[in-house]
Amino acid sequence: GAGVSQSPSNKVTEKGKDVELRCDPISGHTALYWYRQSLGQGLEFLIYFQGNSAPDKSGLPSDRFSAERTGGSVSTLTIQRTQQEDSAVYLCASSFGQAEGYTFGSGTRLTVV
Amino acid sequence: SQQGEEDPQALSIQEGENATMNCSYKTSINNLQWYRQNSGRGLVHLILIRSNEREKHSGRLRVTLDTSKKSSSLLITASRAADTASYFCATDKGGNNRLAFGKGNQVVVIP
Numbered sequence: 001g002a003g004v005s006q007s008p009s010n011k012v013t014e015k016g017k018d019v020e021l022r023c024d025p026i027s028g029h030t031a032l033y034w035y036r037q038s039l040g041q042g043l044e045f046l047i048y049f050q051g052n053s054a055p056d057k058s059g060l061p062s063d064r065f066s067a068e069r070t071g072g073s074v075s076t077l078t079i080q081r082t083q084q085e086d087s088a089v090y091l092c093a094s095s096f097g098q099a100e101g102y103t104f105g106s107g108t109r110l111t112v113v
Numbered sequence: 114s115q116q117g118e119e120d121p122q123a124l125s126i127q128e129g130e131n132a133t134m135n136c137s138y139k140t141s142i143n144n145l146q147w148y149r150q151n152s153g154r155g156l157v158h159l160i161l162i163r164s165n166e167r168e169k170h171s172g173r174l175r176v177t178l179d180t181s182k183k184s185s186s187l188l189i190t191a192s193r194a195a196d197t198a199s200y201f202c203a204t205d206k207g208g209n210n211r212l213a214f215g216k217g218n219q220v221v222v223i224p
Contacts, residue, residue: 004155033211033212035214041216042201042214042215042216042217043156043201043203043214045211045212045213048211056211089154091155091156093156099143099144099161099163099205099207100161101146101158101161102146102148102156102158102212103158104148104155104156104157104158105155106154106155107154107155
């Protein structure tokens with residue numbers, strides 16, 4: 001596609017429920033990243049996929065968070081048993097790989113009530 | 114200035130003035146990038162400067178990099194109301210292949 005597409009744009013969920021966030025990167029981009037941003041804060045790295053390599057999961061804050069990337073394209077970030085501190089904007093980005101600028105999606109604003 | 118542990122900085126200027134913001138980092142880098150964010154959503158890539166470059170221009174943007182001081186600056190010349198945004202620097206250290214972002218500088222351009 002022309003850009004990185006994320007869905008849904010907004011999600012309100014009850015504490016304890018599971019949520020899935022989707023990211024459709026730019027076609028041909030081999031690298032895909034997930035970050036999250038709490039209100040007024042910088043970007044916190046979550047997970048990184050590069051081609052067929054094992055993902056870098058070092059930023060996932062707990063085992064309630066997981067992500068997959070199917071067929072080297074679309075990625076899904078899953079948060080199980082959501083907590084209020086999970087409320088944030090979840091940003092996905094893709095790039096051609098190392099040492100290249102990222103193209104970000106518009107993010108998913110997650111609110112856990 | 115931005116770095117991992119500092120609070121975001123805020124800058125308010127009149128339209129037409131220049132805006133300068135700074136970023137510092139702690140380790141060696143392959144490149145440093147600047148991004149703009151409007152309304153707390155997706156970031157837009159502005160400019161990338163490699164570790165062997167000292168200055169780079171793109172339209173009204175000028176970026177400098179001083180690797181000896183581990184710092185970078187972003188200058189926006191002749192600012193416009195549309196430049197109102199948060200500006201983030203991000204460093205690529207190589208190896209782990211993902212960017213580390215600063216906490217951002219908020220810029221408000223008053224018409």
